[in-house]
């Protein structure tokens with residue numbers, strides 16, 4: 429209920445995506461109306477985690493353990509967050525915002541382009557000295573063959589297991605001559621992972637190892653479909669399934685389009701509920717909860733190849749981008765739409781979530 433007719437596909441070409449730009453206008457217009465209705469309905473339905481939190485807090489204050497003893501999935505998240513007295517981690521959001529600016533300044537960074545290569549070198553220069561692995565291959569697409577390179581930086585932990593954080597760094601091939609620079613879509617995801625690397629570098633974590641993955645070929649080369657999208661992660665998920673890595677992954681979180689001013693992360697129904705709840709609990713700890721889950725919908729993003737293989741996943745994404753999604757996949761996706769405050773909100777929340785996953789039984 430309250431869902432679009434089909435999963436919200438974040439990566440479609442502008443002609444196919446927007447109701448006012450022609451194409452499949454009627455059906456898509458209904459999808460948007462339904463999504464808007466979903467948002468209204470979600471306002472009533474989504475505060476379940478918040479409500480249970482209020483209950484738990486109230487029960488605790490009254491010395492009444494009855495309600496706190498209610499064993500729900502979100503209750504476990506709340507209990508984890510409440511029992512944890514460690515301070516909330518903080519990223520350097522100013523620095524992350526500068527990374528976003530620098531990445532965006534390369535211009536269009538579509539697969540096979542010179543700017544893409546420059547960005548690969550830029551990412552590698554920032555993780556120099558860290559344990560870095562490449563996942564490279566050639567993608568055979570409807571627009572020809574393209575080299576794909578997922579870049580993986582690994583930060584060790586004492587616990588046996590991996591927490592993976594993914595974010596794509598490519599921009600859209602079909603938009604290559606439009607002046608499109610993807611500040612939010614591609615820029616912010618690249619940048620926040622670079623900042624996470626700064627926070628993780630130079631120490632062995634007490635919890636699980638954290639692997640950061642700059643994914644490539646997330647965007648469609650023509651129009652979003654199962655076969656024209658997610659080139660990098662489809663390859664990586666298959667590889668990790670074969671080599672046994674997937675079994676070790678305790679949680680996988682995708683960062684995408686996370687920097688718009690007054691960020692609003694949606695609740696993705698293709699993601700794993702307990703992990704979404706854990707993220708919400710982490711956000712509450714920072715007082716950031718109003719930036720999470722006002723909209724409830726189904727997303728297709730880099731997490732899907734892992735969702736299909738049973739990995740606990742969360743897609744952390746802000747959509748629509750601008751009212752009516754007007755900035756998404758347009759040359760208006762520029763730095764002036766973004767805020768370091770949003771990177772702070774998402775960055776702190778995700779680092780806190782990593783700590784909560786460490787402690788999850």
Ligand SMILES: [Zn+2]
Nearest residue numbers: 438439613647
């Ligand atoms: Zn995109």
